[in-house]
Amino acid sequence: MENREIAAQFDKMADLLEFQGANPFRVRAYRNGSRRLQDLPDSIESLVTQGEDLTKLDGIGKDLAEKITQLVKTGTLQQLDELLEQVPESVLALLRIPGLGPKKAAVIYKELGIESLADLRTACQEHKVRELKGFGAKTEEGILAGIDLAERAGERIYWATADEVVQRLREYLSESKAVKQLEVAGSYRRGRETVGDLDFLVDATDTAAVMDHFGAFSDVTDTIARGDTKMSVRLASGLQVDLRVVPTKSFGAALQYFTGSKEHNVVLRGMAKDRGLKINEWGVFRVAEGEEDEYLAGKTEADVYKQMDLPCYPPELRENRGEFDYKKAKDIPKLIELDDLVGDLHMHTTASDGKQTIREMVAAAQERELRYIAITDHSKRVTMAGGLDSDRLRTQWDEVDRVNDELDDFLVLKGIECDILEKGGMDLPDDVLAEADWVIASVHYGQNQERQQITDRIIGALENPWVSVVAHPTGRLINKRERYAVDLEAVMQAAVENGKLLELNANPARLDLDDVHCSRAKQLGIPIVINSDAHSIGGLDVLRFGIKQARRAGLTAKDVANTRDWAKLKKLIRRG
DNA sequence: GCCGTTTTCGGCCCGACTGTTTTCAGTCG
Numbered sequence: 055m056e057n058r059e060i061a062a063q064f065d066k067m068a069d070l071l072e073f074q075g076a077n078p079f080r081v082r083a084y085r086n087g088s089r090r091l092q093d094l095p096d097s098i099e100s101l102v103t104q105g106e107d108l109t110k111l112d113g114i115g116k117d118l119a120e121k122i123t124q125l126v127k128t129g130t131l132q133q134l135d136e137l138l139e140q141v142p143e144s145v146l147a148l149l150r151i152p153g154l155g156p157k158k159a160a161v162i163y164k165e166l167g168i169e170s171l172a173d174l175r176t177a178c179q180e181h182k183v184r185e186l187k188g189f190g191a192k193t194e195e196g197i198l199a200g201i202d203l204a205e206r207a208g209e210r211i212y213w214a215t216a217d218e219v220v221q222r223l224r225e226y227l228s229e230s231k232a233v234k235q236l237e238v239a240g241s242y243r244r245g246r247e248t249v250g251d252l253d254f255l256v257d258a259t260d261t262a263a264v265m266d267h268f269g270a271f272s273d274v275t276d277t278i279a280r281g282d283t284k285m286s287v288r289l290a291s292g293l294q295v296d297l298r299v300v301p302t303k304s305f306g307a308a309l310q311y312f313t314g315s316k317e318h319n320v321v322l323r324g325m326a327k328d329r330g331l332k333i334n335e336w337g338v339f340r341v342a343e344g345e346e347d348e349y350l351a352g353k354t355e356a357d358v359y360k361q362m363d364l365p366c367y368p369p370e371l372r373e374n375r376g377e378f379d380y381k382k383a384k385d386i387p388k389l390i391e392l393d394d395l396v397g398d399l400h401m402h403t404t405a406s407d408g409k410q411t412i413r414e415m416v417a418a419a420q421e422r423e424l425r426y427i428a429i430t431d432h433s434k435r436v437t438m439a440g441g442l443d444s445d446r447l448r449t450q451w452d453e454v455d456r457v458n459d460e461l462d463d464f465l466v467l468k469g470i471e472c473d474i475l476e477k478g479g480m481d482l483p484d485d486v487l488a489e490a491d492w493v494i495a496s497v498h499y500g501q502n503q504e505r506q507q508i509t510d511r512i513i514g515a516l517e518n519p520w521v522s523v524v525a526h527p528t529g530r531l532i533n534k535r536e537r538y539a540v541d542l543e544a545v546m547q548a549a550v551e552n553g554k555l556l557e558l559n560a561n562p563a564r565l566d567l568d569d570v571h572c573s574r575a576k577q578l579g580i581p582i583v584i585n586s587d588a589h590s591i592g593g594l595d596v597l598r599f600g601i602k603q604a605r606r607a608g609l610t611a612k613d614v615a616n617t618r619d620w621a622k623l624k625k626l627i628r629r630g
Numbered sequence: 631g632c633c634g635t636t637t638t639c640g641g642c643c644c645g646a647c648t649g650t651t652t653t654c655a656g657t658c659g
Binding site: 077078079080081082083084086087112113114115116117118152153154155156157158188189190192193196240251253279280281282283284286296298311312314316319320321322323324326327332333334335336 | 631632633641642643644645646647648649650651655656657658659
């Protein structure tokens with residue numbers, strides 16, 4: 055059983071317990087446990103099999119350890135089954151309605167016997183909800199409006215999509231003269247692969263002017279809330295955007311606070327408490343009985359952390375995944391930046407399903423100040439994309455030779471994205487692969503195979519003497535397609551044993567490997583290659599999304615292979 | 631449910647906003 059499957063069971067436990075009005079800290083313990091498992095690079099199942107003591111994991115105590123073991127061994131969780139007898143799973147859909155939390159949802163379920171969004175809609179239309187204690191006409195209207203949102207699932211959007219909105223809104227807000235400082239906080243700032251909503255933070259004195267301006271943004275369809283310091287709107291796309299207005303002396307504290315993550319902040323504020331301090335969005339304060347809190351810091355984020363004798367962590371690391379072990383600025387790894395990349399080793403041309411020629415891709419890469427690229431069209435198995443057979447591939451490589459002859463200070467590598475066949479083995483013969491500079495092995499077919507079968511296929515590719523790297527090793531498409539059932543730990547071990555690399559595919563829908571697994575690869579010393587997988591000139595611009603993910607994994611330039619010149623990169627790979 | 635060189639019990643981050651409340655509970659981030 056995969057870590058994320060066990061995590062999902064814990065999340066469900068948390069939802070159901072919360073619905074029942076259980077101790078909120080007990081609920082949190084399950085959520086923390088879920089998160090711990092999702093962030094864990096090792097397979098929890100193998101830890102159980104090896105008889106490891108799971109309670110050594112932070113946030114996993116005796117009880118959760120037993121539940122994990124039970125899930126691994128039996129595939130089910132007795133306590134969860136019992137809870138589901140008391141509360142039908144379908145009511146959890148009610149919790150997805152904005153403004154409807156566990157308490158109100160429980161009342162609706164108990165008093166009106168409602169178990170689905172459809173039931174709830176009817177009840178609202180019949181004005182039954184407003185009759186309940188603690189409810190009113192406004193609440194009922196809000197719920198009705200929220201049902202549509204809940205049915206649309208409220209899916210998190212790609213970071214890249216959020217970034218487009220951020221750029222436009224940032225520019226728009228900057229037009230207001232009342233705005234002195236402007237930042238975007240939240241999961242966007244931490245560079246998470248998906249973003250649920252946007253948190254804009256403004257330093258201004260004339261709050262009303264900023265809020266009026268914000269509300270007049272052309273994409274705004276609804277104002278959800280507006281108070282003295284906080285305003286929330288919904289855009290036509292359904293995306294919620296929050297705006298906080300704070301004074302200069304609180305800007306850093308608010309930025310720290312709203313950047314999160316929640317888990318990071320819980321730890322930080324716990325530390326403050328131990329010191330008799332309090333951290334909130336207004337600053338760091340000394341708390342004294344019977345006296346007014348004394349403001350200590352808050353102008354910049356660095357000031358806030360300095361009060362705790364901590365360095366100012368890069369936002370990408372603020373997930374409570376070990377960043378607090380870095381006590382000094384010099385302890386923090388120097389995270390990779392876009393400028394560190396000097397090559398891109400995965401892209402397509404008109405020879406298969408790309409939109410541009412080799413020369414056009416070269417020109418575009420040069421504009422982006424890269425020093426080399428690999429042309430890696432599909433192999434013949436990918437018929438729909440016009441994949442190349444041996445003859446066409448060799449013809450393309452002749453073309454690459456001619457292009458290279460025309461170039462100074464730029465190198466085009468002879469590459470191929472060669473399919474790993476369903477039955478195992480590579481789509482092109484070894485003698486052809488041996489002639490390539492760079493061979494990507496990829497799974498495109500048979501993605502639904504059983505764990506053992508697909509794992510064996512990928513390991514087989516890593517054992518091929520001419521393969522350089524495995525691309526998008528899990529095959530997931532964020533919000534669209536689950537990853538293969540592949541045993542990634544086994545794949546990584548095979549990469550180590552065979553001296554191969556793994557890809558971090560920078561396409562915003564892929565970002566594959568993800569941050570947790572990139573971090574694991576780093577632990578194992580497997581160099582990561584950040585590639586665009588571009589199918590057009592514009593496709594080269596996705597590299598920055600890969601960089602975000604790499605930073606979240608704590609990768610430095612050294613951990614990423616294509617920060618090196620080709621001559622040095624080549625030495626990282628065992629071929630032949 | 632987790633955690634602990636002050637604790638094995640009693641804590642567990644903190645504040646804004648809304649609606650239905652006459653003083654606060656629920657929700658959200």
